[in-house]
Amino acid sequence: MENEIEPSISKTHNDRVLLPFQFDVSKMLKEFEDLKQQHLIKYEYYDTIPLRAPAHIVDKSLPFPPPADDYADGSWTDWLDTTELKESPYLTSIVNTFKEHTKVTLVRLLRLAPGAVVKEHNDPTLALEIEKSVVRLTIPIFGNDDVTFYLNNTPVAMQPGECWYLKLNDPHKITNYGKTERVNLTIDMIPNNWLRNIIKKAN
Numbered sequence: 001m002e003n004e005i006e007p008s009i010s011k012t013h014n015d016r017v018l019l020p021f022q023f024d025v026s027k028m029l030k031e032f033e034d035l036k037q038q039h040l041i042k043y044e045y046y047d048t049i050p051l052r053a054p055a056h057i058v059d060k061s062l063p064f065p066p067p068a069d070d071y072a073d074g075s076w077t078d079w080l081d082t083t084e085l086k087e088s089p090y091l092t093s094i095v096n097t098f099k100e101h102t103k104v105t106l107v108r109l110l111r112l113a114p115g116a117v118v119k120e121h122n123d124p125t126l127a128l129e130i131e132k133s134v135v136r137l138t139i140p141i142f143g144n145d146d147v148t149f150y151l152n153n154t155p156v157a158m159q160p161g162e163c164w165y166l167k168l169n170d171p172h173k174i175t176n177y178g179k180t181e182r183v184n185l186t187i188d189m190i191p192n193n194w195l196r197n198i199i200k201k202a203n
Contacts (some may be wrong), residue, residue, distance in 0.1 A: 120171050139185040
């Protein structure tokens, strides 16, 4: 069945873990293309389509949340599915796979244009080891042989339809030297025992 957890994952580096999920690439790509035509693409080097976002951004009638001492774990606001996600039944089913087990915060489709580079940086709160953080899972949808995601200066061999945990508080960068765009789905969520156990078993 689609979106089911499957057994047997080979051991990887500690900063990257291939998780036991597999998603339908053709369905994800079709829904991305539909959204791309309707809503987004400015053909800048890096574009995003928000699928889940802070509630006051999705519903403009809601008040801005009060200031928080710490924004890292997403508890400073409520989160809502966007119109774009509601228009995308298969992407919704993927997000719901994780919503069933933990709180899902920010969800986006990320497009990197042909020839574009994301310079090396780190995201201080996006790692399992960081207290009061969220974990970002990455699901590649479309790319080419000249796209490389470097984590700690080592390429991560991600394939379309796979689901990866990456330790993003470590240095990482992306290069797209190909002639086509690269598209990923990223899902941020609150780490709990369910997620920690999946990552631990897959590592």
